[in-house]
Amino acid sequence: METEIKKIIEEFLNKAGFSFKNVSSDVDMNNGTIVFSIESDDSRHLIGKNGENLFNISYIIKRILDKRFPDGFPKISIDVNNYNKTRIEKIKTIAHMMAERARFFKSKVSLDPMNSFERMVVHEYVANHPDLKSESEGFGPTRHVTISHVKE
Numbered sequence: 001m002e003t004e005i006k007k008i009i010e011e012f013l014n015k016a017g018f019s020f021k022n023v024s025s026d027v028d029m030n031n032g033t034i035v036f037s038i039e040s041d042d043s044r045h046l047i048g049k050n051g052e053n054l055f056n057i058s059y060i061i062k063r064i065l066d067k068r069f070p071d072g073f074p075k076i077s078i079d080v081n082n083y084n085k086t087r088i089e090k091i092k093t094i095a096h097m098m099a100e101r102a103r104f105f106k107s108k109v110s111l112d113p114m115n116s117f118e119r120m121v122v123h124e125y126v127a128n129h130p131d132l133k134s135e136s137e138g139f140g141p142t143r144h145v146t147i148s149h150v151k152e
Contacts, residue, residue: 001073002034008068009036009061009078016057018046031124033075037082046080051087054080055115091118095125098147099132108148113138119145 002025010023020040028035040046047054058078065073079085094111102109111122119136122145126134134147 001069004068005034005065005073005076006036008064009038012057012061012064013038013046018042020046028077031075033077035077035079038078038080040080043081043083047083051083054078054083055117058117087118088121091121092125095122095147099126099129102132102147102149106149106151108146110137111145111147113142113144119143122147 019042020038022039025036098109123134126132131150134145
């Protein structure tokens with residue numbers, strides 16, 4: 001199935017007119033996600049402002065996979081020139097700093113608005129800490145995560 005998904009991604013990129021060198025895949029051992037990495041000399045069009053194009057491309061690919069594999073497919077992630085990998089590390093750093101702030105002040109702290117992918121990264125980070133909880137609040141472009149210290 002991994003090879004088939006790779007072909008679907010390549011076909012989509014070609015039909016959409018994006019230039020790329022290679023699409024490779026690797027399994028993230030932390031969560032079992034298959035990460036499809038796209039190498040490109042012109043990554044700004046694939047990534048877009050603040051990763052918006054990459055987020056939308058990932059969404060479209062997943063909808064295509066929903067149609068092609070109605071019985072389900074493995075959890076996937078699409079990355080361009082390690083943009084997502086770097087972004088995830090930055091989000092985890094922010095989540096760590098805000099979690100420490102919530103612990104220190106024993107209160108609720110709010111993060112800046114984030115898209116659903118970024119919020120998911122924060123929720124996954126906080127889930128590994130039993131003394132903390134996270135919730136998404138707000139609507140649309142103001143939707144953000146709050147991290148709270150759980151009383152012992």
